Amino acid sequence: DTAVSQTPKYLVTQMGNDKSIKCEQNLGHDTMYWYKQDSKKFLKIMFSYNNKELIINETVPNRFSPKSPDKAHLNLHINSLELGDSAVYFCASSPHRELYGYTFGSGTRLTVV
Amino acid sequence: AQSVTQPDIHITVSEGASLELRCNYSYGATPYLFWYVQSPGQGLQLLLKYFSGDTLVQGIKGFEAEFKRSQSSFNLRKPSVHWSDAAEYFCAVHSGNTPLVFGKGTRLSVIA
Numbered sequence: 001d002t003a004v005s006q007t008p009k010y011l012v013t014q015m016g017n018d019k020s021i022k023c024e025q026n027l028g029h030d031t032m033y034w035y036k037q038d039s040k041k042f043l044k045i046m047f048s049y050n051n052k053e054l055i056i057n058e059t060v061p062n063r064f065s066p067k068s069p070d071k072a073h074l075n076l077h078i079n080s081l082e083l084g085d086s087a088v089y090f091c092a093s094s095p096h097r098e099l100y101g102y103t104f105g106s107g108t109r110l111t112v113v
Numbered sequence: 114a115q116s117v118t119q120p121d122i123h124i125t126v127s128e129g130a131s132l133e134l135r136c137n138y139s140y141g142a143t144p145y146l147f148w149y150v151q152s153p154g155q156g157l158q159l160l161l162k163y164f165s166g167d168t169l170v171q172g173i174k175g176f177e178a179e180f181k182r183s184q185s186s187f188n189l190r191k192p193s194v195h196w197s198d199a200a201e202y203f204c205a206v207h208s209g210n211t212p213l214v215f216g217k218g219t220r221l222s223v224i225a
Contacts, residue, residue, distance in 0.1 A: 004156075033212060041151075041201055043215040056212055090156060101147050102213055104156040 003027050006091050006105035013081055014113055021076045021108045023091030029103070030096040031055075032074040034066060037088040037107070046089075049074050050096070081112045115140040117206050119216035126194050127224055134189040134219050136204030146187040147205040147213065148178055157203065163187060174198070199223045 004025045013019050025032065033056075034046040047066045048056035054066065063079045078085060088109050092102040116139045126132055138144055145164050149157040161172025168180040178189045187204060204216040 041218045041220075043157075043203065043218075045212045045214075048212050055210070092157075101149075101159040101162050102157075103159075104149075106156040 003103050004091055004093055004105040006089075006108050008108060009106065010109050010111075012111045012113065015081055015083060017081050018077070018079045019081060019110070020078070021089055021091075021110070023074045023076070023105060025072055025091075025093040025103070027093055027103060029093035030071060031094050032068065032071075033092040033094075033102065034074065034076050035090040035092060035104075037090060039087070043090070047074075047076075078110075081110075083112050086110055086112045115144060115206050115208060115211065115214055117204050117214055117216035119202075119204055119219050121219045122217070123220045123222065125222040125224060128196050129193050132189075132191045132194045132198070132221070134202050134204075134221070136187045136189065136216060137185050138187060138204075138206045139185065140206060140208060142208065143182070144206045144208045146178075146180060147207070148172065148176070148187075148189050149203045149205060149215075150174075151201040151203065151218075153200070160189070160202075194221075194223055196223045196225070 007022050031050045033048045035043050037043050046060050049068045052068045065077045068074045088107045090107045091105040094102045118137045147162045148160040151157050163170050163180045201218045203218045205213045207213045
């Protein structure tokens with residue numbers, strides 16, 4: 001009955017590989033997000049989708065491509081991984097009226113070697 | 114653009130002592146303000162939020178926060194800290210169609 005679930009929890013991969021992180025929410029929320037948390041714990045928005053439509057795309061390399069097959073899922077695909085992509089990636093969701101805060105997944109720790 | 118400042122990177126308190134974590138925001142109108150907690154290896158959990166009305170808001174785990182418009186602050190408080198409160202605390206602000214913007218966090222250590 002996890003509200004926002006991400007898989008995998010840990011991901012170790014070599015430079016140059018392509019990988020995906022999956023996110024699913026069962027809260028019926030309209031909006032989903034990807035945040036990146038760097039080694040200093042700073043959280044930065046990457047993407048936001050509302051009802052499968054991209055509404056926010058921050059300054060993120062185009063090697064990162066989000067995909068939302070339906071409003072309950074928001075996946076993150078990363079091409080040609082680089083060392084600097086190592087971080088914890090958090091998925092989150094919120095109702096359309098963003099007055100209620102976001103519900104976060106438990107994060108995916110990506111390590112590029 | 115809106116921003117959040119958490120002046121304290123790391124705070125250490127004794128178990129049973131009171132706690133106040135500082136947060137200042139920058140935004141023209143009244144923002145929506147949040148405090149989240151992140152335990153080691155975990156995701157972020159919402160502690161409390163402020164939209165309007167009573168400026169003192171109560172949250173989970175015995176936390177409260179007070180919105181002070183004149184100081185652009187939203188400080189988090191707890192009267193008596195427990196060892197399990199050791200974690201990273203994030204203040205966040207959001208308004209309109211913009212996503213949540215987080216402060217850089219304050220790490221809380223609790224000593225016996």
